[in-house]
Amino acid sequence: MMRTSKILSLLLFVILQHAELLAHRIDHVYGENPGQHTFDSFEDVWPTPTAYRTASGKPGPEYWQQQADYKIKIRLDDESEKLIGEAEVTYTNNSPHTLEFIWVQLDQNALDPESASRFSKSFDHFENNNTPDRDSQGITFKTFREALYRDTFKGGYNIKSLTDEQGRDLEYKVVGTVMRIDVNGGLKPSDSFVFNISWENNIVSDSFTFRHGVERLKKDNAPVYIIAQWYPRMCAYSDATGWQILPYLSSGEFALEFGDHEVEISVPEHFVVAATGELQNPDEILTEVQKERLEASISAKEPVMIVTPDEAEESREKAMTVAADKTVYKTWIFKAENVRDFAWAASPAYIWDSKGIEIDGETCMAMSVYPQEAAPIWQRYSTEAVAATVEGYSRYVYPYPYPVAWSCYGPVGGMEYPMLSFQSGKAEDDGTYPLSRRNYVIGVIVHEVGHNWFPMIINSDERKWMWLDEGLNSFVERLVAMEFDPVIRRSYLEKDEETLNLLEGKTDEITMLQADSTTQRGFSAYRKPELGLMMLRESIIGPEEFDKAMREYGKRWAFKRPIPADFFRTMEDVTGLDLDWFWRGWFYGNLACDRAIKSVVSYQMDPSDLAEVRKLDKKFDIAAPTRPWDSYLLEQISPVEAHEHLHDFYYKDDPFSPNDKELKAHNEGIEKLKPWEKKLLDNPNLMHLVEIENVGGLILPMDLKLVFEDGSNEEYQIPAQIWSRGAHVVRIPFFDTKKLDHVVIDSIDRYRDRDLSNNRFPRVIETKRFHLKSRNKDPNRMQDATVEEETAE
Numbered sequence: 001m002m003r004t005s006k007i008l009s010l011l012l013f014v015i016l017q018h019a020e021l022l023a024h025r026i027d028h029v030y031g032e033n034p035g036q037h038t039f040d041s042f043e044d045v046w047p048t049p050t051a052y053r054t055a056s057g058k059p060g061p062e063y064w065q066q067q068a069d070y071k072i073k074i075r076l077d078d079e080s081e082k083l084i085g086e087a088e089v090t091y092t093n094n095s096p097h098t099l100e101f102i103w104v105q106l107d108q109n110a111l112d113p114e115s116a117s118r119f120s121k122s123f124d125h126f127e128n129n130n131t132p133d134r135d136s137q138g139i140t141f142k143t144f145r146e147a148l149y150r151d152t153f154k155g156g157y158n159i160k161s162l163t164d165e166q167g168r169d170l171e172y173k174v175v176g177t178v179m180r181i182d183v184n185g186g187l188k189p190s191d192s193f194v195f196n197i198s199w200e201n202n203i204v205s206d207s208f209t210f211r212h213g214v215e216r217l218k219k220d221n222a223p224v225y226i227i228a229q230w231y232p233r234m235c236a237y238s239d240a241t242g243w244q245i246l247p248y249l250s251s252g253e254f255a256l257e258f259g260d261h262e263v264e265i266s267v268p269e270h271f272v273v274a275a276t277g278e279l280q281n282p283d284e285i286l287t288e289v290q291k292e293r294l295e296a297s298i299s300a301k302e303p304v305m306i307v308t309p310d311e312a313e314e315s316r317e318k319a320m321t322v323a324a325d326k327t328v329y330k331t332w333i334f335k336a337e338n339v340r341d342f343a344w345a346a347s348p349a350y351i352w353d354s355k356g357i358e359i360d361g362e363t364c365m366a367m368s369v370y371p372q373e374a375a376p377i378w379q380r381y382s383t384e385a386v387a388a389t390v391e392g393y394s395r396y397v398y399p400y401p402y403p404v405a406w407s408c409y410g411p412v413g414g415m416e417y418p419m420l421s422f423q424s425g426k427a428e429d430d431g432t433y434p435l436s437r438r439n440y441v442i443g444v445i446v447h448e449v450g451h452n453w454f455p456m457i458i459n460s461d462e463r464k465w466m467w468l469d470e471g472l473n474s475f476v477e478r479l480v481a482m483e484f485d486p487v488i489r490r491s492y493l494e495k496d497e498e499t500l501n502l503l504e505g506k507t508d509e510i511t512m513l514q515a516d517s518t519t520q521r522g523f524s525a526y527r528k529p530e531l532g533l534m535m536l537r538e539s540i541i542g543p544e545e546f547d548k549a550m551r552e553y554g555k556r557w558a559f560k561r562p563i564p565a566d567f568f569r570t571m572e573d574v575t576g577l578d579l580d581w582f583w584r585g586w587f588y589g590n591l592a593c594d595r596a597i598k599s600v601v602s603y604q605m606d607p608s609d610l611a612e613v614r615k616l617d618k619k620f621d622i623a624a625p626t627r628p629w630d631s632y633l634l635e636q637i638s639p640v641e642a643h644e645h646l647h648d649f650y651y652k653d654d655p656f657s658p659n660d661k662e663l664k665a666h667n668e669g670i671e672k673l674k675p676w677e678k679k680l681l682d683n684p685n686l687m688h689l690v691e692i693e694n695v696g697g698l699i700l701p702m703d704l705k706l707v708f709e710d711g712s713n714e715e716y717q718i719p720a721q722i723w724s725r726g727a728h729v730v731r732i733p734f735f736d737t738k739k740l741d742h743v744v745i746d747s748i749d750r751y752r753d754r755d756l757s758n759n760r761f762p763r764v765i766e767t768k769r770f771h772l773k774s775r776n777k778d779p780n781r782m783q784d785a786t787v788e789e790e791t792a793e
Contacts, residue, residue, distance in 0.1 A: 038581045038699045039724045046565035052239040057569030058556050065561055067092040068234035068259040075266040076346060078223060079324040081205070081214055086198040087231055090259075091187075095237065099187040103243050104179045105256075107229035108201045110248045111155025111210060116176050117249045118150055120516075149207040157232070158200045165194040177248040178235060197232055206411035210250070212422075215411030217349060217371055222316040224350075224371060226410030226422045228343040229254075236461065240563050246463045252515030253462035253469075256340040258559060262333075267346045269330040270319040272307055274352075274369045274406045275344035276419045277336030285332055297354040298363060303383040307352040309372055316371075319348035336402075336418065338559060340459055343417035345408035351375060357387045360399040364390055370409035376427035377441050382407045385442050385484060389449040392480035396547060397453045398554030405452065407445050414444040416451030423448060439488045446481045447473060458554060459561045466515040467587070468564055471529025476550075478530060499527040500754050503592040503696075511587045512564070531752060532586040539750040540582065540701060541575050549574035581720050585699045593751050594696030596758035598729065600743050601689045608681040610658045610666040618656035685735040690743055693729045695758070700751045708738040 049055040051062035069092075074085040093099055110117035162170050162181070171182045187193045203225065206215040212228040229248075236244040236255035244255040265273055282291055290306050297304035307315075336342060349371035356363045368382035386407050390400045406420040415422045425441035427433045453476070455462055455469040462469055482489050502523050509524040518524050537546040553562075553570045568583050585591060606613045640646045658666070670678065688706065702718040714736070722730050744760045746753050753759055757766070 038584055039578075039721065040580070042565075042568070042580045042583065046568070047240065047563070050239070053563070053566060055569060056573040057553070057566050057571075058573075059560055063560065064094045064096070064239070066094055066234070066237050066257045068257040069261070070231070070233075070259060070342070071262045072231055072342075073264045073266070074231070075329065076225065076227075076268070076271075078268055078327070081203045081223075082200060083203060083227070083230060084200050085231060086196070088194065088196050089232070089234065090192055090194050091234055092192045093187045093189055095239075096189055098189065099183060099237070101180050101182045102187065102193065103235035103237075103245050104181060105233045105235050105248070105254070106157050106174065106177050106179050107233075107248045107254075109156040109174070109177045110250065111150075111153060111204055113151060113153065113155070115156070116247055120249050123147070146208045149205070153204060153208070154202055155204060156201065160198040160200065161196070163196050165196075167196075170195060175245075178245045179232070199232070201230070203227070209412045211412055211415045212343075213411050217373060219373070220316060220320050222320055222347065222349040222371070224345070224347040224410055226343075226345045226408060226412060226415075228341075228415065228417055228422070231342070233341070234259075236561070238461075238561050240561070241461065241464070244461060244463060246514075246516075248463075249516045251518060251521055252464070252466065254341065255461040255463045256459070258338050258340050258459065261336045261339060261342045263335075263342055263344075264331050264333050265344055265346070266329045266331045268319060268322075268348070269328045270315040270322075270348040271330070271346045272312075272315070272348070272350040272352055272369060273332040273344055273346045274350075274367065274408050274420060275332070275334045276339060276342040276417060277334035278403050280333040280335055281331075285330065294354060298356040298365070300355055303353040303355040303366075303368070303379075305351070305353050306367075307350060307369075309351050309375065312349055312351045312372065316347075316349040339402075339418040340456060341417050343420050343422075345369060345406075345410055345420070345422065347371065350409075351379070353379065353383050355383050355387055357390060359390060359394050362403075364400055364402065365404045366390060367404060368407045368409075371426075373426045374409045376431045377425060377433055377438060378407075378409060381438075381442050382445055385445040386449050388484040389446045389480055390452075392483060393450055393453050393476055396476050396479060397550060398457060398558050400452065401457065401558075402452070405449055407449060414448045416448045416456070418452065418456045421445070421448030421451065435487075439491050442485055442488055443477070443481055443491065446484065447477045450477050450480065453554065457559065458557045459559065461561065461563070462515060464514055465512075465564055466518065466521065466525035467511045467529045468562070468567065470525045471511065471533070472567075474526045474530035475533040478534065495527055496531055496752065499523065499531050500592075500752055503528075503590075503754060510590050529587070532582075535700070535751055536571075536579075536582060540579075541571075541577065545575050546571075581699050581724075589698070591698040592696035592754050593698045593700055594694075594754045594758075595702060595745055596693045596695050596755070597743060597745060597761035598691040598693050600691070600740065600761045602740055603687040603689060605681075605683060605685075605687070608670060608678075610663055614656040614658055684737050686737065686739070688734045688736065688740055688743075689731055690734065690761075691729060691731045692745065694723060696754060699723050702745050703747065703750060704732070705744050705747050706734055706736070707741045707743070708736070709741045710738060712738065 043055075047053065049060075051060045052064070054060050069090040070087055072085060072087040074083055076083060089104075091102055109115060112118075159174075162172055164170055173180045181195060183193055204210050204213040206213055212226050212230070214226075215224045216222070217224065233254075234257050236257055238244070241255075246252060248254075261277060263275065263277070265275065267273055279285065282294070286294065286306075293304050293306050297306065334342075334344075347369070350369040351372065352367065352369045354365055354367045356365055358364075366383050366386040368378060368386065370378040370382065386405050390405050394400045402419045404419050408420060408422050409424065410422040411424065412422045413424055423441065423444050425437055425444070427437075450473045451469065454460065454473040458469075460468040478492055482492060502520070509518055509520045511524050511528055513524060515521070515525070537543055541549070549571045552574045553567060556562075556570060557566060564587075568579070571577075572579050604616075606616065640651065670681070673681075690704065692702070699720050701720045702722075704716045704718055705713055706716075707713045714734070716734070718732065722732070742760060742762060746756075746759055749756065757763065
């Protein structure tokens with residue numbers, strides 16, 4: 001008992017010590033005083049550099065990562081909306097560790113009705129409404145359909161067999177969305193382990209797509225399948241995390257290993273398939289005319305139809321009239337080298353177009369598949385947006401290394417995989433579409449195709465750091481989309497306003513959160529990093545140096561697994577700038593940018609002549625009261641004024657006229673000055689002292705403009721280090737002979753200040769509009785009923 005008590009006491013001590021250390025580290029990162037820890041080094045927060053990852057942000061000389069290769073055969077049963085598959089997986093242990101077991105991801109298990117994914121989220125979808133029954137709660141049709149569907153859909157893997165290379169059954173344990181496979185004798189460094197697995201799983205419908213699924217088109221019930229997270233994939237094992245076995249709950253995406261994929265996809269014969277990798281058997285799949293079109297598209301200036309709208313219409317008619325027991329299957333074979341994932345799409349309704357682009361002397365095929373319902377938007381923009389994205393990201397980040405890039409229509413807003421992405425967005429029945437949908441389709445294609453770089457090439461862990469792929473990708477997406485289409489630019493500016501409004505509330509989440517812990521993922525993982533990186537590029541580092549650093553990050557970590565510190569350190573290493581204050585404020589904190597000019601005072605230096613000084617004293621009358629009421633009292637006639645016998649020396653003395661003693665002392669003091677001190681007395685400048693308050697608390701540089709009465713101006717860039725001593729208010733002197741008219745900070749809003757009204761001194765009287773309107777009447781049901789009766793008569 002005594003021993004147990006001591007152990008418990010020791011454990012409690014360790015826990016308390018750890019808690020105290022953790023509290024110190026958190027305070028050191030965030031800090032209540034905006035400047036208190038902002039400029040401290042991050043080296044005690046970021047992982048210690050090792051032989052695997054260096055302090056410069058480069059991979060170390062002993063960097064390693066695992067490899068997982070797959071040979072898969074999969075069949076799509078359209079009648080039952082089911083996948084039947086088998087795979088041979090070869091897992092190579094490149095780590096210096098012996099592994100007693102390996103972990104496999106079973107993402108489909110998140111769709112089991114009893115899964116942690118389903119029960120890990122609070123149902124917060126009721127809405128207020130104005131029904132007469134105030135106890136009635138509103139809920140959207142879509143949300144209610146999803147809830148019912150998840151309750152009844154038989155999701156998850158049905159594992160049929162799991163054997164080793166010799167066909168012997170393997171011992172395994174399924175834990176939610178991951179599975180542990182025991183390795184007899186352990187998997188030693190440099191050795192490989194081969195296992196075979198067969199399974200079935202139902203395909204989720206568009207009632208709840210979960211990043212993949214099937215949509216039945218309204219016209220004829222033709223299916224559109226987008227298939228992802230569909231095969232058992234190896235969990236990531238790395239020096240930074242060990243086994244990444246966090247459960248798949250939905251927000252946190254995937255941590256995966258690179259490898260080669262050989263995949264045979266069997267689908268009903270009239271289906272068109274798009275997939276990760278290159279098609280290996282076009283002679284068995286395509287007609288002679290389609291092969292000719294595909295060849296012609298390699299050098300075409302505009303997208304070429306490989307499967308035309310008429311051919312797609314014919315295929316969907318045949319597919320929807322054939323009896324289920326008469327289905328003939330056709331197998332599409334794809335190979336993809338050095339990819340971390342594999343996805344595919346299939347539909348008899350797909351139109352297919354293609355265009356070749358050149359990247360670093362190699363041809364990449366930009367391709368799209370979409371049904372006629374989406375053609376008015378997709379035929380015009382999709383493949384061209386794919387091409388622009390591949391070209392743009394290749395300039396900004398890393399040359400695209402793969403032979404194809406697909407954009408596939410499907411029942412999901414947007415999702416990404418190597419060489420292939422899923423998007424939605426149909427036109428109206430008459431072929432028209434609103435501007436918002438047009439911009440959405442273009443923006444989401446650029447975004448999802450851009451994910452080929454983050455995280456498909458630069459292999460970040462999305463389960464832990466959503467922003468490291470979503471935020472970086474949203475930032476580059478913005479650059480590329482605004483280059484591609486000027487009409488879309490306004491939508492990005494509107495997003496900025498939404499981001500700033502959330503920052504203003506000071507209730508926003510920090511960016512450095514685990515993906516499934518976020519409640520404001522669109523803000524914390526997408527928009528805030530996007531906006532912050534734009535400021536870093538445009539206003540702090542400068543486009544040329546920033547782009548050089550981003551390309552270096554791409555070069556260093558292409559086909560490797562970076563963590564946030566690797567990105568931060570690389571940006572500092574290449575630019576030569578200490579940016580810890582920026583990372584701390586924007587990524588680890590939730591303060592807003594709001595600087596206000598509290599006051600501006602123009603000081604005139606006194607002249608060296610004491611008589612002139614006294615004249616100025618009299619002009620400014622330093623003895624005069626500053627309040628109007630005091631001045632009023634001093635103006636009243638006093639008894640001394642009325643009686644001359646009360647007038648003494650001081651009544652007649654002029655305090656602004658120096659006497660001989662004062663003049664002598666003053667002149668002697670000047671004679672004792674050093675030459676450089678005397679020279680300063682002749683300086684003609686006014687000192688304009690600008691007082692600035694950091695209202696929002698976020699540490700950022702400032703642009704400051706002094707505008708003078710003659711219309712001229714001077715501009716200054718104030719570095720972030722002005723706040724390095726932790727002050728909330730700073731005072732900055734400026735010298736000039738000219739008189740000031742006004743002062744403004746961040747005049748072009750480079751730092752996205754949330755309240756521009758206090759950025760100018762003196763303040764500007766605002767001009768706004770108003771309009772007249774009639775008063776809303778209360779509803780009169782009695783009157784309505786009377787009118788109805790009279791109408792009926």
